[in-house]
Amino acid sequence: MSLRHALLGLLSDRPASGYDLLKLFETSLANAWPATQSQVYTELARLADAELVTVSAQGPRGRKEYTITDAGLAELRHWLTGTTPVQHTRSDLLLRVFFLGVLTPEQGREYLGWLADISAQGHRRLRAVEESVDWDEDDLSAYGRIALEYGLRFNAMRREWAEWAAGQIQAPGAGAPAPGRDGGRI
Known part of the structure; x- marks a missing residue:
């Protein structure tokens, strides 16, 4: 996803100023695609130059209040249906989890505890967004709620996994961590 398409998507709903778009980012897209004020205004100028808004x-x-043009709507639709999303892996x-073996078991559990904590914080932050919108x-x-639900579920899953993983770390010499729930290993 690009900032260009995020702005076109927001403008497909209704005309908005740069300030309005920044506020929409804060309450919706920031969890999926954050943007700064300077990025938004720079991209709006580019979109206007390209006659997409x-x-x-x-x-x-x-x-200035911006409105998406027919060409902008066509670009947004092409991006949605004609391109493959980039899957960031x-x-x-x-990555740090792979190398927790170089730490003491307590340090490994601390890291995973921290990961569980930030996941819980992310979940609470999204609940606050849900309640404030x-x-x-x-x-x-409608689709913002669906995306928000993804974030809620992802944070809940990551917290649960981090708590489980911390319980898998054993004292030195106690053997390797137990296999996953399905009996397999990475």
Whole structure:
């Protein structure tokens, strides 16, 4: 996903200013694709140059409201149906698990405890977002809830897994960790 497509997607729901889009990011997309103020405004200028959005209204202090164009909607639809999503497989968090054997068992359990804690925090943060959003019946709200549920389930799963994994770490000389629930090993 790119910031370009995230902005086009938000604008497909309704016209918005850069400020409005930043607020929408904070309450929705930031968990999947964070963006800074400068990134949003720079990309809006690029989208306007490419005629994928247009400035539909101007207000005080240079405030601009952007509307997606037909070409922008076509670009968004092409991205959704004509391209394959990039599957990022790199995980610094999980890579460290492979090498916990160089630490003491207590240090390994501490790391996994930390991972369980940040997952629980992420879950609480998403619950707070869920409760703070004024959900509408529009598509952005409907699909936003589905994406939010992914984040909630992912954080719950990662917390549960980290707690389980911490219990698998044994004292030195006690043997390898027990196999996974299905009896297999990595």
